[in-house]
Amino acid sequence: xxxxxxxxxxxxxxxxxxxxxxxxxxxLIEAGMEVIYMAQINLTIPQIISCAxxxxxxLIGLSILSGAHLSICRNIIDEMKKRNIDDMPVIVGxxxxxxxxxxxxxxxxxxxxxxxIPTETVVEYVKALQG
Amino acid sequence: xxxxxxxxxxxxxxWFSEKFMKQLSGLGVESPPLKxxxxxxxxxLDVENKYLEDIGFPGEFPYTRGVYPGMYLDxxxxxRQIAGYGTARETNQRFKYLLENGETGVTAVFDFPTxxxxxxxxxxxxxxxxxxxxxxxxxxxxxxxxxxxxxxxxHVALLSSYPSSPAIFAAYIAMAMEKGLAIDSLAGSIQNHFxxxxxxxxxxxxxxxxxxxxxxxxxxxxxxxxxxxxxPINITAHVIxxxxxxxxxxxxxxLANAMAYVxxxxxxxxxxxxFGPKLAFYFTAGMNLFEEVAKYRxxxxxxxxxxxxxxxxxxxxxxxxxxxxxxxxxxxxxQQPLNNLIRSTIQTLAAALGGAQSINVNPFDESLxxxxxxxxxxxxxxxxxVAYETGITETIDPLGGxxxxxxxxxxxxxxxxxxxxxIEEMGDGSMLNGVIKGIESGYFLREVSKAAYDYNKEVExxxxxxxxxxxxxxxxxxxxxxxxxDPELEKIQVENLKKLKRNRDEKKVHETLExxxxxxxxxxxxxxxxIEAIRANATVGEITxxxxxxxxxxxPKSGVI
Numbered sequence: 001x002x003x004x005x006x007x008x009x010x011x012x013x014x015x016x017x018x019x020x021x022x023x024x025x026x027x028l029i030e031a032g033m034e035v036i037y038m039a040q041i042n043l044t045i046p047q048i049i050s051c052a053x054x055x056x057x058x059l060i061g062l063s064i065l066s067g068a069h070l071s072i073c074r075n076i077i078d079e080m081k082k083r084n085i086d087d088m089p090v091i092v093g094x095x096x097x098x099x100x101x102x103x104x105x106x107x108x109x110x111x112x113x114x115x116x117i118p119t120e121t122v123v124e125y126v127k128a129l130q131g
Numbered sequence: 132x133x134x135x136x137x138x139x140x141x142x143x144x145x146w147f148s149e150k151f152m153k154q155l156s157g158l159g160v161e162s163p164p165l166k167x168x169x170x171x172x173x174x175x176l177d178v179e180n181k182y183l184e185d186i187g188f189p190g191e192f193p194y195t196r197g198v199y200p201g202m203y204l205d206x207x208x209x210x211r212q213i214a215g216y217g218t219a220r221e222t223n224q225r226f227k228y229l230l231e232n233g234e235t236g237v238t239a240v241f242d243f244p245t246x247x248x249x250x251x252x253x254x255x256x257x258x259x260x261x262x263x264x265x266x267x268x269x270x271x272x273x274x275x276x277x278x279x280x281x282x283x284x285x286h287v288a289l290l291s292s293y294p295s296s297p298a299i300f301a302a303y304i305a306m307a308m309e310k311g312l313a314i315d316s317l318a319g320s321i322q323n324h325f326x327x328x329x330x331x332x333x334x335x336x337x338x339x340x341x342x343x344x345x346x347x348x349x350x351x352x353x354x355x356x357x358x359x360x361x362x363p364i365n366i367t368a369h370v371i372x373x374x375x376x377x378x379x380x381x382x383x384x385x386l387a388n389a390m391a392y393v394x395x396x397x398x399x400x401x402x403x404x405x406f407g408p409k410l411a412f413y414f415t416a417g418m419n420l421f422e423e424v425a426k427y428r429x430x431x432x433x434x435x436x437x438x439x440x441x442x443x444x445x446x447x448x449x450x451x452x453x454x455x456x457x458x459x460x461x462x463x464x465x466q467q468p469l470n471n472l473i474r475s476t477i478q479t480l481a482a483a484l485g486g487a488q489s490i491n492v493n494p495f496d497e498s499l500x501x502x503x504x505x506x507x508x509x510x511x512x513x514x515x516x517v518a519y520e521t522g523i524t525e526t527i528d529p530l531g532g533x534x535x536x537x538x539x540x541x542x543x544x545x546x547x548x549x550x551x552x553x554i555e556e557m558g559d560g561s562m563l564n565g566v567i568k569g570i571e572s573g574y575f576l577r578e579v580s581k582a583a584y585d586y587n588k589e590v591e592x593x594x595x596x597x598x599x600x601x602x603x604x605x606x607x608x609x610x611x612x613x614x615x616x617d618p619e620l621e622k623i624q625v626e627n628l629k630k631l632k633r634n635r636d637e638k639k640v641h642e643t644l645e646x647x648x649x650x651x652x653x654x655x656x657x658x659x660x661x662i663e664a665i666r667a668n669a670t671v672g673e674i675t676x677x678x679x680x681x682x683x684x685x686x687p688k689s690g691v692i
Contacts, residue, residue: 014243014259016332019374019461022580022692023587029692037692039334041684042255066243067501067616071258095465097500097613115465115498116600118591 004034006057010048011039015066027119049079064094077108173534189527193435195428196528197486198451203524209286209489210514211236215265216501217620219275222265226280232508236286240264247335248295248675251624260621268628268670273306283312287319294337296323297346298674301661320362323350326388330575331370333687340567342682344395351396351406353658362411369457372415375583378426383550391566393442403442407449416456416478424530425539427485433544456482458493467599471495479517484530490514503614635668643667644677651681
């Protein structure tokens with residue numbers, strides 16, 4: 001019996017658009033994973049990373065539609081390095097202009113899923129982590 | 132002479148068996164393609180409305196055909212495009228560009244920090260300033276934003292909801308006063324609609340629902356007294372629909388919210404006809420053309436009846452739904468983005484055929500980034516082409532009397548009534564309590580999340596075709612010029628704010644903010660107190676903090692997926 005994958009889906013920053021994040025969360029749950037969903041008011045990056053450590057998740061998924069993805073992802077990766085969990089994979093979804101995708105990957109974001117990507121693609125990507 | 136109904140029934144049955152099913156069985160189809168339990172063909176047998184009672188004339192109760200007698204024959208819809216990015220300076224340029232291109236109303240949308248009442252220099256705002264709207268920290272930003280814009284002649288919509296909308300409203304009034312304009316001459320609206328956000332965008336719902344309603348009513352009261360041409364609230368269904376709601380939920384939750392405000396204002400002792408004419412609505416324009424038109428027609432009839440029969444509104448203007456429509460953002464695809472031009476055109480047509488007073492067309496690059504100049508101009512051109520080249524403005528309610536549209540209008544009204552009844556029952560007969568209960572228990576959140584998930588499933592299973600997304604796909608790498616927001620602008624914004632704070636009279640700032648706090652703790656109207664504070668150069672963030680500190684930070688139901 002394989003352990004269930006544990007995934008943290010978070011809405012970092014101030015962006016309030018939750019439609020995509022909720023759909024992805026529900027899809028991952030249906031695919032047999034455990035999802036911790038974070039979208040509180042005033043959610044900070046240290047809170048997200050603390051939660052990832054405490055909940056011992058396999059992956060962090062960030063949903064950002066506000067255009068603030070570059071600075072948010074940089075701060076996330078910095079915080080993860082600071083707390084020695086930068087080997088944990090981070091993926092990003094939302095409205096990410098094409099020209100920013102290489103920049104995010106350079107920072108250390110594993111994968112970027114833009115609008116309209118089938119949720120199945122995300123599920124397969126996450127499952128592949130289990131090897 | 133009307134046909135005999137019985138004769139139509141006989142002829143229809145004959146047509147059905149001899150023609151329709153015969154053709155289908157020739158194609159190997161055994162059972163008729165029903166929608167629900169109905170054959171998708173509508174005839175006089177389906178429409179049993181009494182014309183005068185249920186449909187009537189434009190500008191007359193129950194306003195099914197439109198709120199004004201002449202509709203577009205007298206006055207086209209206001210053409211406006213949402214604008215806001217960078218700083219007030221960039222956005223002001225965008226306003227001017229749009230006005231030069233024939234825009235007839237201005238819409239300002241604020242960035243996330245501003246919406247949430249966080250000043251640009253707040254650490255929480257880092258990286259978010261000017262990304263998804265315009266930052267407005269102070270009356271000075273408002274001054275720059277509307278510099279050279281004839282706000283005494285152009286209808287201005289401030290797309291700002293709580294928690295900062297009262298402070299934004301105060302900043303706008305203070306700016307107009309500085310310009311030497313009489314505030315009773317200002318025409319426009321502030322979105323100011325709190326209740327939808329607990330469901331659609333809970334991450335900015337910082338204030339408890341009851342306090343949010345109190346602020347809304349403060350605004351009604353202020354506008355009734357001093358700003359007759361200003362709309363103190365835009366009751367927004369759009370955000371609810373975009374976050375996943377079905378068309379029926381969109382209209383039901385919106386009207387439930389509207390009824391909650393009315394009941395709260397009546398509780399305050401306001402006369403229904405003092406604020407009734409000032410309520411405005413904000414709907415989505417979706418892809419299903421006839422359903423959307425039916426939604427607008429049903430909305431008008433429902434509201435007219437609710438206001439007249441339930442709340443005893445006597446002034447006809449209190450019974451009218453005047454509404455703005457915005458294209459549906461969730462129908463916009465990132466794949467083959469130029470296809471969105473066609474989607475926007477159909478949505479604009481739906482809003483115009485449905486009798487909208489004001490329309491915002493979504494730019495085709497909406498799902499890629501902040502719209503570019505080219506894409507907003509194309510969006511505006513869409514409205515202009517629909518208005519001037521299609522002939523739909525040469526008559527009123529052109530789809531009225533369509534057997535199909537009238538049937539859909541009746542069906543929509545019926546389904547919405549049922550949902551309204553359910554929400555009212557949650558509040559033991561009070562819509563105000565029902566709505567608050569629905570917010571606090573997570574009922575609305577759950578319903579909308581489920582609808583969003585179901586919709587997505589339909590798309591992913593292919594049951595619902597989305598061209599370019601799940602069908603007719605192409606490998607593409609279309610070079611579209613996207614607008615990028617210069618990160619330097621955030622630094623400039625923060626620098627300007629620091630300068631403002633250095634050069635202001637701190638004692639006066641403190642005094643005026645104390646008065647806002649006192650007001651929030653008491654029963655007085657907050658708007659004049661906020662105007663005083665913003666004129667003393669207190670910031671939108673400081674004013675919002677003052678009220679949040681008094682009301683307490685509300686954490687909406689989080690984690691409802």
